[in-house]
Amino acid sequence: MRHRITAAALAALTTAGALTAAGQTAAQAAPAARTFHVDCAADPAGATGSAKHPWTSLAEANAHPYGPGDRLLFKRGSTCDGTLAPTGGGSARAPFTIADYGPGPARARLDGKGAHDVVLLANTQYVHLKALEITNADNPGSERNGVRLRLTDYGVARGFDLSGLYIHDVRGGDSKTLSGSSAIHIAVEGTARASWYDGLDIGNNRIEDVDREGIYFKSTFSKRDLVGDQQDPKAYPGEWTPSTRVRVHHNTLKSLAGDGMKLDTTSGARVDHNRVDGFQLRSPSANAGIWTFNTDDTTVEHNEVSGGGNTHDGMSFDADGASRNTVFQYNYSHDNKGGFLLICPYSGAKTIGTVARYNVSRNDGARLIQNCWGPILDTRIYNNTFHNKEQIPGYLVQDDAGSPETTQHELAVRNNVFVSEGTGGYAFKNPTAGLTFDHNVFHGIVMTRPNPGGSTADPKLLGDFRLGAGSPALAAGAVIEDNGGKDYFGNPLKPGAPNIGAYGGRGVR
Numbered sequence: 001m002r003h004r005i006t007a008a009a010l011a012a013l014t015t016a017g018a019l020t021a022a023g024q025t026a027a028q029a030a031p032a033a034r035t036f037h038v039d040c041a042a043d044p045a046g047a048t049g050s051a052k053h054p055w056t057s058l059a060e061a062n063a064h065p066y067g068p069g070d071r072l073l074f075k076r077g078s079t080c081d082g083t084l085a086p087t088g089g090g091s092a093r094a095p096f097t098i099a100d101y102g103p104g105p106a107r108a109r110l111d112g113k114g115a116h117d118v119v120l121l122a123n124t125q126y127v128h129l130k131a132l133e134i135t136n137a138d139n140p141g142s143e144r145n146g147v148r149l150r151l152t153d154y155g156v157a158r159g160f161d162l163s164g165l166y167i168h169d170v171r172g173g174d175s176k177t178l179s180g181s182s183a184i185h186i187a188v189e190g191t192a193r194a195s196w197y198d199g200l201d202i203g204n205n206r207i208e209d210v211d212r213e214g215i216y217f218k219s220t221f222s223k224r225d226l227v228g229d230q231q232d233p234k235a236y237p238g239e240w241t242p243s244t245r246v247r248v249h250h251n252t253l254k255s256l257a258g259d260g261m262k263l264d265t266t267s268g269a270r271v272d273h274n275r276v277d278g279f280q281l282r283s284p285s286a287n288a289g290i291w292t293f294n295t296d297d298t299t300v301e302h303n304e305v306s307g308g309g310n311t312h313d314g315m316s317f318d319a320d321g322a323s324r325n326t327v328f329q330y331n332y333s334h335d336n337k338g339g340f341l342l343i344c345p346y347s348g349a350k351t352i353g354t355v356a357r358y359n360v361s362r363n364d365g366a367r368l369i370q371n372c373w374g375p376i377l378d379t380r381i382y383n384n385t386f387h388n389k390e391q392i393p394g395y396l397v398q399d400d401a402g403s404p405e406t407t408q409h410e411l412a413v414r415n416n417v418f419v420s421e422g423t424g425g426y427a428f429k430n431p432t433a434g435l436t437f438d439h440n441v442f443h444g445i446v447m448t449r450p451n452p453g454g455s456t457a458d459p460k461l462l463g464d465f466r467l468g469a470g471s472p473a474l475a476a477g478a479v480i481e482d483n484g485g486k487d488y489f490g491n492p493l494k495p496g497a498p499n500i501g502a503y504g505g506r507g508v509r
Contacts, residue, residue: 033069034067035051036071037054038075038078039054039074039075040075040078042078049064058084061086066096067088067096068095068096069096070088070090070097072099073098073099073100074098078108082112082115084119089124091126094126095128108133109135111135111136114137115136116179116180117144117146118136118145119148123152125158126158127160128160129160131164132166134170135168136170141211142173143180144171144172146182146185147167149200150187153189153190153195154190157198158199159199160199160201161201162184163202163205165205167184167205168206168207169209170183174212174284174285176212176218178218181213184202184207185218186216187218188219188221190238191220195221196221196244198243200245201249202215203247210255211257212256212259214256214259214276215260215261216262222241224240226350226352227321227322227349229348230293240294241265242296244266244267244268246268246270248270249272251275252275253274254277255277257283258282259288260288261274261276261289261290262292263295265294266292266295268296270298271298271303274303275303276289276305278307279308280308280337288313288316289315289318290316290318291318292326293321294323295324303332305331305332306334308338311338315336315364316340317341319341319354320344321346323351323354325354326354326355328341328354328355330358330488332360335362336365339365339366339368339370341369343372343411344370345376351377353377354376355380356380356382357380357381357383358384359502361385361387362386363388365388365391366393367396368396369397369413371435373399380480381416383502383504385488385503387461388422389421395428396418397413397435399435411432411435412438414438414477414478415477415498417441417500418441418443426445428449437449438452438454440500441459441501443455455472455500467501469506471507475497483498487499488502489502
């Protein structure tokens with residue numbers, strides 16, 4: 001029996017055939033992804049970038065343009081000296097990947113030998129940089145970076161992933177500049193075309209022994225009313241154009257001369273699950289563990305910060321000038337000489353909407369909370385637990401000396417546990433009229449300010465920051481709307497009066 005093909009079916013088959021042919025033509029026209037190999041210990045004769053005949057220098061790798069899906073791979077166990085500055089880039093579906101290849105435990109190593117940058121990714125996008133060892137120790141004290149991302153009048157750059165890197169011994173200078181010195185430096189430059197990053201993931205990296213910055217952001221497109229005269233650099237009055245979809249997570253940073261991490265000119269960034277151990281160690285300038293400047297809607301959570309080396313700032317956390325709606329939550333801060341939290345606008349800037357909640361602090365000093373003299377608006381510090389034994393702060397809350405009486409502060413300290421096992425109490429330095437306390441527990445501390453709803457009784461604080469059975473801090477706090485929904489330990493917060501402090505569960509027996 002013969003089957004008849006209708007006109008409609010014939011048209012459909014014809015269309016399908018045309019689409020198939022078009023797809024084949026497009027596939028033929030699109031360049032195939034390529035893989036290039038670099039082994040700087042190999043014989044340079046006949047180097048083509050293949051696995052059998054790899055390139056043997058960064059100059060060869062830099063001379064080749066890259067496209068979507070390409071891979072540039074460095075041989076494990078080999079070391080390449082100088083600067084890797086590839087051209088080209090990837091696409092959303094096919095990023096350009098820079099990584100390692102080959103067997104063995106030793107990483108592929110890039111050594112800047114004192115160059116300004118070991119890896120420079122300039123005016124590109126959709127690049128994944130992974131698994132390399134990066135160092136830059138020669139000629140110490142000059143400006144330099146481990147990895148620098150740089151946009152200059154580029155517009156939006158998307159799709160960056162920096163992961164699994166081991167960056168160490170980057171011995172730069174002590175200046176906070178647009179161009180260095182950092183382990184990972186994220187820079188937006190130029191004056192003609194607003195530029196920003198959209199989609200930047202910095203995760204699972206190990207950073208050690210760096211002068212001066214760990215992870216650092218800076219942009220020339222940062223001008224807005226909120227920043228006042230802190231616009232920096234002042235020579236570039238580009239309108240505020242924040243980088244978006246930024247996440248900095250699961251990184252370990254140790255032995256830093258200056259700051260651990262600074263977020264600058266971002267919107268909606270998340271900084272989570274990082275470990276900062278030792279910052280502000282070799283710098284006379286002011287530094288902090290994790291801080292924001294000129295940002296909107298930053299969430300800083302589940303981080304551990306310790307080892308702030310001196311009291312020129314030296315706090316774990318800082319919402320600095322023009323920081324708006326910064327939330328510090330579920331963090332562990334300990335053994336920082338400068339303290340726990342700094343809120344610091346000045347020179348016409350404002351800091352608005354800072355929240356510090358459900359964090360724990362142990363042996364932080366010389367002050368737990370410090371305010372600068374600029375306007376600090378809608379600031380809420382609640383349900384944190386502070387325990388001091390070996391280190392006793394000189395100040396519970398410190399307003400900077402010389403704060404003008406006209407400075408506008410709106411800072412509420414509520415539902416917190418403060419426990420001191422040392423001698424003497426905490427003092428207040430220049431307490432402003434806008435600083436209020438209620439429903440806090442101050443145990444072992446001489447409280448000199450009104451604290452309605454609060455207590456000086458022993459909260460039965462356990463070593464892990466939970467509350468023991470029968471604690472007077474259980475269900476004794478003020479109700480706070482939009483409180484994040486869980487405590488420091490991940491327990492859901494129940495309706496009604498909360499516990500005082502960072503623990504929201506039942507008393508532990």
